[in-house]
Amino acid sequence: MSLDREQVLRSAAALLTRKSTATMDEVARAAGIGRATLHRHFAGRDALVRALENLGIQEVEAALDAAALDEGPAQDALRRLVAAVEPSAGLLSFLVTENQLFEGEEVNEGWSRLDARVSAFFRRGQERGEFRIDLTPAWLTEALYGLISSAAWAVQDGRVASQDFQYMIVELLLGGARRSVEQ
Amino acid sequence: MSLDREQVLRSAAALLTRKSTATMDEVARAAGIGRATLHRHFAGRDALVRALENLGIQEVEAALDAAALDEGPAQDALRRLVAAVEPSAGLLSFLVTENQLFEGEEVNEGWSRLDARVSAFFRRGQERGEFRIDLTPAWLTEALYGLISSAAWAVQDGRVASQDFQYMIVELLLGGARRSVEQ
DNA sequence: TTTCGGTGAGACATTGTTGTCTCATGTGGT
DNA sequence: ACCACATGAGACAACAATGTCTCACCGAAA
Numbered sequence: 123m124s125l126d127r128e129q130v131l132r133s134a135a136a137l138l139t140r141k142s143t144a145t146m147d148e149v150a151r152a153a154g155i156g157r158a159t160l161h162r163h164f165a166g167r168d169a170l171v172r173a174l175e176n177l178g179i180q181e182v183e184a185a186l187d188a189a190a191l192d193e194g195p196a197q198d199a200l201r202r203l204v205a206a207v208e209p210s211a212g213l214l215s216f217l218v219t220e221n222q223l224f225e226g227e228e229v230n231e232g233w234s235r236l237d238a239r240v241s242a243f244f245r246r247g248q249e250r251g252e253f254r255i256d257l258t259p260a261w262l263t264e265a266l267y268g269l270i271s272s273a274a275w276a277v278q279d280g281r282v283a284s285q286d287f288q289y290m291i292v293e294l295l296l297g298g299a300r301r302s303v304e305q
Numbered sequence: 306m307s308l309d310r311e312q313v314l315r316s317a318a319a320l321l322t323r324k325s326t327a328t329m330d331e332v333a334r335a336a337g338i339g340r341a342t343l344h345r346h347f348a349g350r351d352a353l354v355r356a357l358e359n360l361g362i363q364e365v366e367a368a369l370d371a372a373a374l375d376e377g378p379a380q381d382a383l384r385r386l387v388a389a390v391e392p393s394a395g396l397l398s399f400l401v402t403e404n405q406l407f408e409g410e411e412v413n414e415g416w417s418r419l420d421a422r423v424s425a426f427f428r429r430g431q432e433r434g435e436f437r438i439d440l441t442p443a444w445l446t447e448a449l450y451g452l453i454s455s456a457a458w459a460v461q462d463g464r465v466a467s468q469d470f471q472y473m474i475v476e477l478l479l480g481g482a483r484r485s486v487e488q
Numbered sequence: 489t490t491t492c493g494g495t496g497a498g499a500c501a502t503t504g505t506t507g508t509c510t511c512a513t514g515t516g517g518t
Numbered sequence: 519a520c521c522a523c524a525t526g527a528g529a530c531a532a533c534a535a536t537g538t539c540t541c542a543c544c545g546a547a548a
Contacts, residue, residue, distance in 0.1 A: 162524085
């Protein structure tokens with residue numbers, strides 16, 4: 123029977139999200155296949171991680187598309203984005219950490235595309251007068267990634283309810299912790 | 306000549322902050338000592354990481370003390386805290402990531418203490434009416450860690466100016482990205 | 489100068505992971 | 519029923535990192 127590459131990647135993502143140092147053997151067992159088979163489909167650990175990278179980028183890109191960041195108020199668009207990216211949060215968190223290990227080496231161009239799109243979105247929000255202009259789009263982008271990762275771990279560790287995922291990220295990123303008079 | 310344990314830990318922290326997978330050999334060379342000597346002072350990699358953990362906890366705890374979180378407006382206290390913790394941001398980021406690998410195992414009690422103090426601070430801010438009450442102290446604590454880590458990496462990669470470190474974290478955490486009428 | 493303690497360098501065994509290979513099995517398609 | 523092919527299991531070598539050990543060296547103190 124031909125192996126379901128997609129399903130293998132899913133379970134690998136689920137495992138590596140929890141334990142980023144998992145062995146090829148562990149990944150294989152988690153996917154319910156033999157290590158040899160895993161190796162036949164992914165030349166090595168690098169290839170596996172790269173495949174996961176492509177999967178993650180693809181998912182986030184799909185989330186960006188689904189969120190239609192160009193349409194309507196930027197604040198609403200951000201809500202849509204966070205909601206759409208939530209299922210990929212764990213994988214995204216893993217990949218961000220993994221990317222930090224590639225110091226200087228060639229990084230998947232996909233990340234640049236994502237960064238560019240998210241940054242452009244924040245810039246649009248600034249131009250619409252919805253977002254402050256003293257926080258750079260680059261920083262807002264980083265902060266969004268960071269909050270998504272933090273939230274993903276907090277949910278996984280049970281420190282935060284999973285149903286609050288979207289609300290907490292968006293509310294903090296948009297409104298901050300300060301209690302304001304309006305809104 | 307007796308080895309300067311403190312200096313070794315500093316350089317180890319600096320290296321592991323940039324490359325979390327650095328070898329004992331690399332750590333030794335970065336500290337300008339032999340691997341054998343490194344091994345004489347830290348029984349193994351675990352011991353080294355645990356020593357770094359204690360160092361990081363100690364630094365953050367000192368930052369908490371220095372920030373005097375109990376005094377005055379919570380917003381000002383947060384500014385003081387972020388400013389005080391900035392030098393330890395990289396190490397903190399490394400340790401947070403490292404801790405995620407210890408799934409379930411005994412975690413250094415120091416983290417609980419830090420979490421408790423930071424959470425208590427956010428709670429105080431809520432009780433003073435300065436912070437919103439719809440975002441839990443636990444989440445605000447996580448978010449603070451996440452933003453500090455993100456900022457540390459962003460600065461290290463040159464995506465953000467280091468002089469903006471404190472401002473960006475505090476402003477985003479307090480006020481959020483939304484452009485508001487007041488403030 | 490001699491002695492003592494810490495150090496650097498290197499050798500070494502050990503361990504864990506990776507990557508490759510072989511072979512028996514079993515399932516799907518013909 | 520037969521064949522082709524993918525798989526699982528296991529053996530295997532290669533490799534990297536760890537942890538231990540020895541030995542020569544050197545600087546400080548007596």
